Amino acid sequence: xxxxxxxxxxxxxxxxxxxxxxxxxxxxxxxxxxxxxxxxxxxxxxxxxxxxxxxxxxxxxxxxxxxxxxxxxxxxxxxxxxxxxxxxxxxxxxxxxxxxxxxxxxxxxxxxxxxxxxxxxxxxxxxxxxxxxxxxxxxxxxxxxxxxxxxxxxxxxxxxxxxxxxxxxxxxxxxxxxxxxxxxxxxxxxxxxxxxxxxxxxxxxxxxxxxxxxxxxxxxxxxxxxxxxxxxxxxxxxxxxxxxxxxxxxxxxxxxxxxxxxxxxxxxxxxxxxxxxxxxxxxxxxxxxxxxxxxxxxxxxxxxxxxxxxxxxxxxxxxxxxxxxxxxxxxxxxxxxxxxxxxxxxxxxxxxxxxxxxxxxxxxxxxxxxxxxxxxxxxxxxxxxxxxxxxxxxxxxxxxxxxxxxxxxxxxxxxxxxxxxxxxxxxxxxxxxxxxxxxxxxxxxxxxxxxxxxxxxxxxxxxxxxxxxxxxxxxxxxxxxxxxxxxxxxxxxxxxxx
Numbered sequence: 001x002x003x004x005x006x007x008x009x010x011x012x013x014x015x016x017x018x019x020x021x022x023x024x025x026x027x028x029x030x031x032x033x034x035x036x037x038x039x040x041x042x043x044x045x046x047x048x049x050x051x052x053x054x055x056x057x058x059x060x061x062x063x064x065x066x067x068x069x070x071x072x073x074x075x076x077x078x079x080x081x082x083x084x085x086x087x088x089x090x091x092x093x094x095x096x097x098x099x100x101x102x103x104x105x106x107x108x109x110x111x112x113x114x115x116x117x118x119x120x121x122x123x124x125x126x127x128x129x130x131x132x133x134x135x136x137x138x139x140x141x142x143x144x145x146x147x148x149x150x151x152x153x154x155x156x157x158x159x160x161x162x163x164x165x166x167x168x169x170x171x172x173x174x175x176x177x178x179x180x181x182x183x184x185x186x187x188x189x190x191x192x193x194x195x196x197x198x199x200x201x202x203x204x205x206x207x208x209x210x211x212x213x214x215x216x217x218x219x220x221x222x223x224x225x226x227x228x229x230x231x232x233x234x235x236x237x238x239x240x241x242x243x244x245x246x247x248x249x250x251x252x253x254x255x256x257x258x259x260x261x262x263x264x265x266x267x268x269x270x271x272x273x274x275x276x277x278x279x280x281x282x283x284x285x286x287x288x289x290x291x292x293x294x295x296x297x298x299x300x301x302x303x304x305x306x307x308x309x310x311x312x313x314x315x316x317x318x319x320x321x322x323x324x325x326x327x328x329x330x331x332x333x334x335x336x337x338x339x340x341x342x343x344x345x346x347x348x349x350x351x352x353x354x355x356x357x358x359x360x361x362x363x364x365x366x367x368x369x370x371x372x373x374x375x376x377x378x379x380x381x382x383x384x385x386x387x388x389x390x391x392x393x394x395x396x397x398x399x400x401x402x403x404x405x406x407x408x409x410x411x412x413x414x415x416x417x418x419x420x421x422x423x424x425x426x427x428x429x430x431x432x433x434x435x436x437x438x439x440x441x442x443x444x445x446x447x448x449x450x451x452x453x454x455x456x457x458x459x460x461x462x463x464x465x466x467x468x469x470x471x472x473x474x475x476x477x478x479x480x481x482x483x484x485x486x487x488x489x490x491x492x493x494x495x496x497x498x
Contacts, residue, residue, distance in 0.1 A: 004251035005112070008103035010388070011253050012048065012246035013358035014039025015203040016119075019240070023127055029060045030069060032119030032242030040115070040246050045258060053111035054083035056098040058118025058351045059090040062125035073117065083111070090350030091377030092314055093384040094118070095357060096269065100386055100402050102247040103266040107398025117244030118351030119237040120238050126476035137263040140249045152420050153279050155492060156445050156457045157434050162234055164379045165317040166226045166432035167284045167447060171479060172319055174430075175285035176326075176495040178473030184228060186317035186332055191233060191343065193333070194315065198340025203355065205239045205346035218439060227433035227444075227472050235316045235347030243354035245346050245361070251491070255456045260425045265385030267370075268400050275415065278379040279455065282413040282429045284447070287323060289408035290383045294327045294374055294381060296404055297385035306327040309368035312356040314376035315341040324374050350377070360388050375487075404418030419454035424492065426450045426458075426486045433460070433471055441468050446495045448485065458485040458495035467497055 015038040020026040027035065041049050057070040066072070070084040083105075087094045095116060102114035156166055173183035192212040198204035213416060214222070215232045223229045253263055275281055282288070298304070305328055313321040313328075313336040321336050330336060338359040339345040342352055353375045360371045370389040376382065384402070426448035430482025434442045443466065444460030460467045471478050482498035 004254065005108060005249050005409070006233035006395055006398065007245055007250040007393055008266045008398055009108040009250050009253055010245055010247055010266065010357070010361050011258050012040035012044030013261065013361050014041070014043060014245070015241070015355055016237065016357050017203065017205060017241055018121065018124070020124065021239040022414040023131065026124040027121060027240065028124070029063055029066060029119040029121050029242070030072045030373065032058065032121060032240065033069070033073050033117045033244060036119065036242040036244040037073070037077060037115055037117050040244050041303060042463070044246055046255065048256070049077050049079050049114065051113050052079050052081040054085070054102065054105065054114040055081050056083075056093045056114065056116045057086040058098065058354065059087045059195065060118065060120050061090055061349055062120050062122040070105070071428065078225045079208050087350065089380050092316065092350055092352060092374040093271070093377040093382040094350045096373055096375040096384040096386050097271065099247065099266065099357060100269050100384070104399035104485065106247065106249050107400070113246065115244055115246055116354065117242070118348070118354050119242030120237070120348035120351060121240045121241045122349070126238065129319040132497075135364065141326065143372040148487060152418065156459055158222065158278070158445060161316065161379055162226050162229070163432065163434060164278050165319055166229060167278070167430045168323070168380060169228060169286035169317065170432065170452070171288075171430035172322060174477055174479035179188050180228065182351060184216050184427040185212065186322065187233060188216045189332055190318060190321055191215045191341065193335045194337050194341030197335050197337050197343045198276050198344035199358065200244060201340050203343065203359065204340040204344060205236065205345045206238050210344075211271075213351055223437065224435040225441050227318060232343060233318055235342035235421050236344070237347045237349060239346040239348055241346045241348040241351070241355065243358050245352060245354065245357050262365060264364045265389050265393045266398070267389050267393060268297065268405050269384060269386030269399060269402050270297040270300065271382070271384040271402045273383070273405050274381045276378070276381060279418060280415045284414050286343050287380050287383065289405070290323060290376070290380070291327050292411055293383040293385045296325060296407065297372070297387065298328070301387045303370065303387065305372055310338050310360060310363045310371040311336055312338050312360060312371070312373045314353070314374055315343070320376050320380065328372070355387070416455040418447065418452055419450055419456045422450050422454065422456040424450060425482065425498065427458065428478050428483065429455065429477055433468060433473055434438050444468055445493070446483070448483070455494065459488070460495050466494065470497065
């Protein structure tokens, strides 16, 4: 028998882009979140916010001096929810996890109404930092604190996500049997479709369709970042964006008179986790936890790919939706976003998927029936997939344990030993080349295996133009190529071709 009090539904969505004419008129993250929830309240018919039982906030990085953001948002809205919480880190899976937590609380009868919200004002924060001699609004402080340049991978330049994700891109290309040109063409196609979705989406940050050729061709406005990615292939964090949504029980929605055609049901979801240290993964051409997250989510909801009208496959870098679409069976020539992707829709650090939730709800209020949201966070570390649908969900669906880490662990092979001081012959497992802002190579980074199977790192100095060309020109596949490592003047291993 249906117990509508225990069935979670999304009833209100709100998104905001802040493009202030002056710094004084700009919204900070709390202002963006507050406005997003006011819009979500209006979208649901108004008058919901005083009844909030929970406000769940995605952590932000742009304004490091802001604390107790969930409390600040509640105060700005003049509400007093019993639960006011914030994620410990701004990881890309956060909005989906908070959505799932809200659904579980409703399913357990603990709450009737929850708000999930997040925002970044990184564009404004950077402008304020540039205008402030004291640098109070330092947009990079929290990131820099979490990136250790003294760690093993840090010493070789594998510090930020943009340094690490190309390792998956290049290993994946080799595993898929693609040439460099074929792999880049796939990235260009997927990204150009993202730009088309963003161009038609009033909530997107960059509303201009861009061709695959423009995306793949380096230029002063599209400089190389980390091989094989250009600027138009990576997340765009220079945005001021907020998004939030309201989740309540079906009974509460009916009680308040929300029309059935405005209600979107929350389906089951699955989360999986990779080792925090990317060098301690079993391989770089796939993610076992991604496979479990997407695959088991589809199974639990009784879906095939043909049942999906729309998807959002997280898109911080091309390797992520490329891996995800292969797990799902989603074709490259069908848009893998409802928002516009992190390059064009906007990349507000951990809160991108809140925008995706809002846009998926909009699609499901139209002709679409079922949509899938796949979120990714960290260094391909956190994976969380969930279904949204117009199909009523049965009583007892929630609460649902979404932690499938044990299953993901069972699907994972053993990670190789790290041989930090190794010198000698090896074969390339994967690699990247890091670039300066002027487009010149800073250095290459090789992830290699020694004859015993241990993993080690080596650098390719920029003056070794022949090896840099070998890694980047596509004439031959570097993955699997032989070489050797020897200690250099800076005490780091230097790679030379075998």
